[in-house]
Structure formats: structure tokens, C-alpha cells
Amino acid sequence: MQSDTGFEYLRFIGEQADRKALLTELMNAYGKDVWNFAYSMTRKWDQADDIAQEVFLKAYRNLHTFRSQASVKTWLLAITRNMVLDYRKQAFFRRVVLVDAFREDGASSSAEREVIESLAVNDMWKQVLELPYKYREVVILYAHYQLSMKEIAEMLGVSEGTVKSRLFHARRKLAARGGGRGDSDR
CATH class of the missing domain: 1.10.1740.10 (RNA polymerase sigma factor, region 2, helix turn helix motif)
Structure with a gap:
């Protein structure tokens, strides 16, 4: 990084x-x-x-x-x-x-x-790329670029709660597809 x-x-x-x-x-x-x-x-x-x-x-x-x-x-x-x-x-x-x-x-x-x-290095990133835009961008900014919730919120012009919600829904969609652990946090 x-x-x-x-x-x-x-x-x-x-x-x-x-x-x-x-x-x-x-x-x-x-x-x-x-x-x-x-x-x-x-x-x-x-x-x-x-x-x-x-x-x-x-x-x-x-x-x-x-x-x-x-x-x-x-x-x-x-x-x-x-x-x-x-x-x-x-x-x-x-x-x-x-x-x-x-x-x-x-x-x-x-x-x-x-x-x-x-x-796409692995199946997980393939699935991330298939997410709807608003979920895909928060996952990429959080997981790949390792920006904080606050930095992502400021960049997107939304609240931290919205970022957390989008990240939660993205994880849920990935878990439903079998591509993630769902609610795990780092």
C-alpha cells in the first residue's frame, strides 16, 4: 500500500x-x-x-x-x-x-x-465486480484500497452509516452467492 x-x-x-x-x-x-x-x-x-x-x-x-x-x-x-x-x-x-x-x-x-x-484474481473478486455499482464501489474502496469508513463516506458524500449499510448489503449479496462469509469484519 x-x-x-x-x-x-x-x-x-x-x-x-x-x-x-x-x-x-x-x-x-x-x-x-x-x-x-x-x-x-x-x-x-x-x-x-x-x-x-x-x-x-x-x-x-x-x-x-x-x-x-x-x-x-x-x-x-x-x-x-x-x-x-x-x-x-x-x-x-x-x-x-x-x-x-x-x-x-x-x-x-x-x-x-x-x-x-x-x-479477477479469484472467484470473490469476480463476484464483487458483478455487484451493483453502489455496493461494488464501497467494497473496493474498503477491501482493496483499505480506506476507512470515514474516508469512504467523505469521498462518496454520504454518511458513515450509509457506507456501513452498503458494505453490509454487499457482504450479504456476496454471501448469498456463496462468495463471502457475510457478516465478518476485519
């Missing part, structure tokens, strides 16, 4: 700072996390590429707004989530999802399905 200690200076950067070098550092440190989160939320390789690129462009343009109220990782994942939500709202996204839904006739496995299956 990447530590943010090397990026404490972000809150003190000025216009004279080498922002391009900083962007490169951020991309090296968090690029994989941003892309994986975008992919897990969209389940589309090309959209994850586009979103990750947009996240770092937005971060670059807004470096001066980072105030260490959250970790750099949380800040970048929040930007990623917002970008994913923007993509989901676009008409293009809705058309692609609709077309994909009609293709799922079982006749042949799509390249996308094969990528999802090859990236």
Missing part, C-alpha cells in the same frame, strides 16, 4: 514548483490504483484508460487546491470516482452498456468478459 508521506509537501507547492515532475511522481505512485479503480467501476478497459488520463490532468490543473484534508490517494480516488460518474452520465456510456447487455446472449465470450475474468 502506497504511503502519502512523500507527498506532504503538496499543500505547500507554489507556482514556481516543478509541477510536471510532481505529476510524474503522482502518476508513478498512484497510476495503477487510479486505473484499477476506474476499471473496477466501469469494467471497460478503454474507459479506464481515458478516465485515468483525465484524473491526472485534473489533478495537475488543481494541485494548488490540495489541502491535506485527505490523503493524496483518497484525493485521487475521489477524482477518479467523479470522473467515472461523469462517464456514466454520458449518452455514449448508456448506449455502450445497452449494446453490451444485448450481446450477453452466451453465444460467444466477448474480449471484455475474458479480460474481466483474467484480471
